[in-house]
Amino acid sequence: MSERIEQRAPGSEGEEDPIVPSSSPVPESTPRRAPSSRRGESVFRFLASGSGVLVVAAIALIGLFLLIQAVPSLMANNANFFTSPEFSTGDANNLSFGIRDLFLVTVFSSVFALVLAMPVALGVALFLTNYAPKQLSRPFAYVVDLLAAVPSIIYGLWGILVLAPAIEPIARWLNTNLGWIFLFRTGNLPVLSGTIFTGGVVLAVMILPIITAVSREVFAQTPRFQIEAAKALGATRWEVIRMATLPYGRSGYIAGSMLGLGRALGETIAVLIVIRASTSPMTFSLFDGGYTFASLIASAASEFSQPLPTGAYISAGLVLFVLTFVVNALARVIAGGKVNG
Amino acid sequence: MSTVTGADLERPASEPPTRRISLSRRIKDNVATVLVSLAFLIAVVPLVWVLVTVVSRGAPALFSADWWGTSLSGILPEEYEGGVYHAIYGTLIQALIATVIAVPIGILAAIYLVEYGRGALARTTSFMVDILAGVPSIVAALFVFAAFISILGAPQSAFMVSLALVLLMLPVVIRNTEEMLRLVPDRLRESAYALGIPKWKTILRIVLPTAFSGTVTGVMLAIARIMGETAPVLVLVGYSRAINYDPFQGNMASLPLLMYSELSNPEAAGQYRIWGAALTLIIIIMIFQVGASLLSRFSAIPK
Incomplete structure (x- = not known):
């Protein structure tokens, strides 16, 4: 017995120690706690790193499995995957699908949402960090965060049933007076509600909280000495923001906006409910209808039975995955170490 | 050459700087204040608008006798009857299974x-x-569909939905737990090491308990986030108008799925049920949100 203890004592790197097989019973006495602890340590470390690796593996597997399922359909595709506006999968023996219109509708609605949400989010973040009274700043921030807690299907219902009729006059005005700009000319829908325009407004509301939250967090980290230096020079409140807060927080604001863009690109159910389907191709107008990647997949979800047509939708999902991957990776690179989450 | 008198010394040598702020700078400052406050009001409008809409349109359904205790089994589309307990059950059980899987993995990954974590793997x-x-969420759903249903041949079920929800829940749990663990002072860890306690026991007995309530807050926020997800239920499980207790087989309703399928109901009773379910969903999510923020009051870690 004493021999065993001696052998274990010299070093803690006893993993190769032949005398500590995992099955050997360890009596409950103080000198013997070391090996069980060591085993506990290595088991625990293994579990923890395993969970970390699992996250990395999850991303890799998502890409891999989508690819595996998409390739056969892509091989059987009769149309050009990147340039064809049609997406017909009704006949499994004659697939012809392309993502041109999906891409355009996705990008138009998301970028429009971003254009609407970015200035408002900047204002809200500045309001919360520099203007709101100290005691009210946290409850106010909580209110904005609540926007993110509302499920997207409820935004969808609200968007089409309540918001769309309310903003139709604005859409009509833009269409009548600014119709000479390609963005506002009459699109491929007979009506002016349930368009990319409507969808973009709904998406803007949905991505507002994330842009605000990230910007707010970074603005709040502005070094005190910079703010005080600006104040000592007699800067007004706005000048403090322009000289200290904005230069420091710019990268965080941009990163937050990219995260918002990523959310908008992948938003499914609200877009599916709000933006009407259209039979004719996209005409580069905000008053077009159609499907985004996500809404097309969701709309066809109940028909996922035959592998080849399903693969066509999965290939659309793969493109969406790559798109959001790139946008989110960019956001992280831009943010540097400032943003966590 | 004027002589300095006592009165002159009382006066400041120059006027206070605030008076010399030019008109244009003052205008800019005021315009910024107005715009920034306006932005906040603009952000609050949709929140209030959505909540008022949901509450005013959904309240009638919630006060009907059957709402919380029956399903829609055998109810005709145009009837203002039946309830949603089958959907509430589905929403809760799917979230519960996802939580049971995601929380241990998420906490362990955060500990890692x-x-x-050091080096390239951690980065x-x-x-x-x-x-x-x-x-x-639609990509997470497609992944589960591709991996488990297409390739492994599993049937569509509520459990598949939970697997997709795990993917959506994990990053929220990991980030929140990570933040809480980083708040635990190194002092505590070093005291434990000084007593000869191995690292893993220090983490399990000292670090995790200290960060416990903050971690639970993060988990509750994650649950609140996933309960409203619609894309996974659309792809991974069929809708059922009756209760199904078994998450591993058969169709199962959930509140979002019920709302989505009632959208194709042209009758006025469809609207009644949609908004009733919307309000029910918001109430359930709010319970978790409020619970989380109450808990976070107790999550202060000793500095």
């Missing part, structure tokens, strides 16, 4: 990132957590 993991946070 904070306590063990990659941290990066992938951010990427996972940005994966759209």
Whole structure:
């Protein structure tokens, strides 16, 4: 017995120690706690790193499995995957699908949402960090965060049933007076509600909280000495923001906006409910209808039975995955170490 | 050459700087104040608008006698009857299963990132957590469909939905737990090491308990986030108008799925049920949100 203890004592790197097989019973006495602890340590470390690796593996597997399922359909595709506006999968023996219109509708609605949400989010973040009274700043921030807690299907219902009729006059005005700009000319829908325009407004509301939250967090980290230096020079409140807060927080604001863009690109159910389907191709107008990647997949979800047509939708999902991957990776690179989450 | 008198010394040598702020600077400052406050009001409008809409349109359904205790089994589309307990059950059980799977993995991954992670693998993991946070729910659903249903041949079921929800929940749990673990002062860890307590026991007995309530807050926020997800239920499980207790087989309703399928109901009773379910969903999510923020009051870690 004493021999065993001696052998274990010299070093803690006893993993190769032949005398500590995992099955050997360890009596409950103080000198013997070391090996069980060591085993506990290595088991625990293994579990923890395993969970970390699992996250990395999850991303890799998502890409891999989508690819595996998409390739056969892509091989059987009769149309050009990147340039064809049609997406017909009704006949499994004659697939012809392309993502041109999906891409355009996705990008138009998301970028429009971003254009609407970015200035408002900047204002809200500045309001919360520099203007709101100290005691009210946290409850106010909580209110904005609540926007993110509302499920997207409820935004969808609200968007089409309540918001769309309310903003139709604005859409009509833009269409009548600014119709000479390609963005506002009459699109491929007979009506002016349930368009990319409507969808973009709904998406803007949905991505507002994330842009605000990230910007707010970074603005709040502005070094005190910079703010005080600006104040000592007699800067007004706005000048403090322009000289200290904005230069420091710019990268965080941009990163937050990219995260918002990523959310908008992948938003499914609200877009599916709000933006009407259209039979004719996209005409580069905000008053077009159609499907985004996500809404097309969701709309066809109940028909996922035959592998080849399903693969066509999965290939659309793969493109969406790559798109959001790139946008989110960019956001992280831009943010540097400032943003966590 | 004027002589300095006592009265002159009382006066400041120059006028206070605030008076010399030019008109244009003052205008800019005021315009900024107005715009920034306006932005906040603009952000609050949709929140109030959505909530007022949901509450006013959904309230009638919630006060009907059957709402909380029956399903829609055998109810005709145009009837103002039946309830949603089958959908509430589905929403809760799917979230529960996802939580049971995601929380241990998420907490362990956070422990890895904070306590063990060094080098390239840790950086990659941290990066992938951010990427996972940005994966759209429809992509997570498609992945589960491709991997488990297409390739492994599993049937569509509520459990598949839970698997997709795990992917959506993990990054939220990991980031929140990570933040809490980093708040635990190193002092506590070092005291434990000084007593000869091994690292893993220190983490389990000292670090985790200290960060416990903050971690629970994060988990509750994650649950609140996933309960409203619609894309996974659309792809991974069929809708059922009756109760199904078994998450491993058969169709199962959930509140979002019920709302989506009632959208194709042209009768006025469809609207009644949609908004009733919307309000029910918001109430359930709010319970978790409020619970989380109450808990976070107690999550202050001794500095």
